[in-house]
Amino acid sequence: MVSRPELKEDAxxxxxxxxxVLFVVLVAVFLTAGFGEAAGFAADASLVAGIGYALMDLHAESAVGVEGFLATFETVGFVLVAATVAAVTLASRETEGDGPVTALTDGGRPVDGEASERRAESGDDEEVES
Amino acid sequence: MVPVEYYLVLSAAVFSIGLYGLLTRENALFFLMSVELMLNAANINFIAFSAQWGNLTGQTFSLFVMALAAAEVAVGIGIILVLYRNFKDVDVTVPQEMRW
Amino acid sequence: MIETIAFALFAAITVGCAFGVVLVEDPWHAALFLGGALSSLAVHYVMLQATFPAAMQVLVYIGGVLVLITFAVMLTRTDKPRAEVYS
Structure with a gap:
């Protein structure tokens, strides 16, 4: 169904x-700082090659000024692997048992007892109890 | 070349809009999108100052910000799907109790 | 001069789409607005001579992150009344 975007009314x-207020403060700081003239890059500078050298800690080879980022590059690689594993773990439907994976993936399912009784009284809990 | 202050003001605007969305919304999907806006505001700053000083460090670091944003979205999607599976909703004000 | 005009045009698109993301009611529309904001940011990157981050912006954000968010929007549809869901 195609529909027009509607604004949310209760702003x-x-x-x-x-x-x-945050925006005004930031703009006031930025406009009073005074950064001077932009240096810019040379028209024929090889920027992509510079980025590649930076990622491999070969920044001495680069024609444009840059620092080495090999350690960051590797760390981000590990973070991406961890995020992939976490996403797969969360998405897998493992809701039985007592393991740590279950504790993560059942997403705060209401437990038996006082809490779920309270929620049942308030009436917004139909089929999440199991 | 456009002065760097213009880009800083643009980045401040995008960041403030993302902050407003983060403060106002109760839907987890809007949280995710607001965080994306704020990370992109940071990226504008990195790349604007990279051109300002003629140094590639800002551009390189913006790539890391993008990678971390992708990782964050992957985990966020998993959390939202678990939330939806257990509460039939993506309202972040519904889950209030931890399991133990 | 022409650079300032181009900057103003795409900054207006960026800020307008960003407002659309946080103010619109339906998450699917918000995802589309987010795509507009990310695309115009790629234009800003090209204007700042950052062609590689611009390409990565299109590939990673629009091709990856936005598709994931679209997945989430479509997998979490609820059949509650609109006023209760999109708050």
Whole structure:
């Protein structure tokens, strides 16, 4: 079904004011700092090659100034592997048993007892109890 | 070349909009998208200052920010799907109790 | 001069789409607005001579992150009334 985007009506003015204040403060700081003239890159500088050298800690080879980022590169690789494993673990439907994976993937399912009784009384808990 | 201050103001605007979304919304999907906006505001700053100083470090680091944003979204999607599976909803105000 | 005009145009698109992301009611529309904001940010990167981050922006954000968010939007449809769901 194709539908027009509709704005959410009940805007929160306190939060809007907070975000606006942050914006005004940031702009005031930025516009009074004075950064001078932009240096820019040379028109024929090989920027992609520079990035590649930086990722491999070969920044001495680069024509454009850059630092080495090999350690960060490897760390981000491990973080991406961890995120992939975490996403697969969370998405797998393992909700039986007592292991740590179950504790992660059942997502705070209501337990028996006081809490679920309270939720049943308030009436917003139909089929999540199991 | 456009002065770097213009890009900083743009980045501040995008960051503040993302912050507003994060403060206002109760739907977890909007949380995810607001965080994306804020990370992109950081990326604008990195790349604007990279051009300002003629140094490639900012551009290189913006790539790491993108990689971390992709990882964050992958985990966030998993959490949202678990939330939906257990509560039939993606409202972040519904789950209030931990399991133990 | 023409650079300033181009910057103003795409900054307006970026900020407008960012407002759309946080103000719109339906998460699917918000995802589309997020795609607009990310695309216009790629244009800003090209104007800052950062062609490789611009390419990665298109590939990683629009091709990866936005598709994942679209997955999540479509997998978490609820049949509750709209007013209760999109808060």
């Amino acid at each position: 929160n003015y306190v939060n809007g004011l907070a975000a606006s």
